[in-house]
Amino acid sequence: MSLPHAILTALLERPSSGLELTRRFDRSIGYFWSATHQQIYRELGKLEGAGYIRALPTERPARGQKKSYEVLPAGREELARWTSAPQDPKPWRDALFVRLRASAVVGTTTGVEDDLRRHLSLHQRQLAEYEEIEKRDFGPGRDTAQDRLQHLILRAGIDLETVWTQWLASALEEFGRLPEDGGREEEPEREQPES
Amino acid sequence: MSLPHAILTALLERPSSGLELTRRFDRSIGYFWSATHQQIYRELGKLEGAGYIRALPTERPARGQKKSYEVLPAGREELARWTSAPQDPKPWRDALFVRLRASAVVGTTTGVEDDLRRHLSLHQRQLAEYEEIEKRDFGPGRDTAQDRLQHLILRAGIDLETVWTQWLASALEEFGRLPEDGGREEEPEREQPES
DNA sequence: CTGTCCATGTAAGCGGTTACATGATTTT
DNA sequence: AAAATCATGTAACCGCTTACATGGACAG
Secondary structure (H helix, E strand, C coil): CCCCHHHHHHHCCCCCEHHHHHHHHHHHHHHHHCEEEEEHHHHHHHHHCCCCCCECCCCCCCCCCCCCCEECCCHHHHHHHHCCCCCCCCCCCCCCHHHHHHHHHHHCHHHHHHHHHHHHHHHHHHHHHHHHHHHHHHCCCCHHHHHHHHHHHHHHHHHHHHHHHHHHHHHHHHHHHCCCCCCCCCCCCCCCCCC | HHHHHHHHHHHHHHEEEEEHHHHHHHCCHHCCCCCCCCHHHHHHHHHHHHHCCCCCCCCCCCCCCCCEEEHHHHHHHHHHHHHHCCCCCCCCCCHHHHHHHHHHHCCCHHHHHHHHHHHHHHHHHHHHHHHHHHHHHHHCCCCCHHHHHHHHHHHHHHHHHHHHHEEEEEHHHHHHHHCCCCCCCCCCCCCCCCC
């Protein structure tokens, strides 16, 4: 249930229309919470219905016309409430690990290995992008509370991408030491450790 | 679309019933792909319908009776196919970052700070559990290809939990240097860097 | 006036989550 | 016999994804 609150946050930072929000969710906010324009429009409707936001008064409210929203006091309160309420971290879920484990049992590794290389370069690119942003937006100066918190978030992104690149590199090294494909397991079905 | 393939993998490692699978998804596999028993039963039905698995012949196939499944050749082929096909990494999505950014704009940080502390201890516990497993199941010996790949996956878990604990610790430090609550931003609405 | 963006929407489908239902087995 | 547990399932809801639809503004 984070999307409505991500939208409230974005609208507090700057009142926007649906499409503008979509654009902002493609860059900054989308780095840690992505959303398509359909999600956003639907959610804007709900938030307006709940009295959390309202459309800025405009001359011609018609289909195909730009419609900007701003946050109402009730919306700000809801956001503060949600932010302070405890929430459990979601367990990390990654299809890549499923694939690795699957490739271990079916005994073919070349396909995944190629994809690991591809993922590595994607993560390297992402990491470079984050570091670029850090250099550009968080130099000296700029240390209000807001800046420091946003920097913290960016740091998390950098740290996570760093682990990914390191882990993928070490995984590829490990693959290099593995026997070639085809040696499908005929080992005597010993009990798996299940770890 | 990873659940069916995670189930195929698990069934290749060892033919199981629905409930046994559920148990295994609570431990080992669930560390990187969790699933409830309802998901699993539904998926078992689909996989059987697709001809990927079959129920092991048993005397009394009735409701409330244990029913074990094994993977058919078509299932193994599908798993090999899926494993080798390229897949894009899902962007990391985390509500915690939404909350941090939200707390930055509403100006109240004590609530999140408490939860950061809680998350830190949760991640520390998880990290300890993984390290325990590593010590127990991946000592010397045990270096077939399967072992090495499973170890690699576990390593990813350890690495990720390590970054989280480090980042959370540094975040809490940063919070210690922040001004107390209430100082809601009345800064002159300067353009956000949007990073 | 045709095509191309811009902007807002609708509809269908799928996976995941939660709550509940029911039969079989084991325990006390 | 009652209660607890094992085992399999149904039903409803919700968020996300993808594809498609509609209307206005503007360029050639």
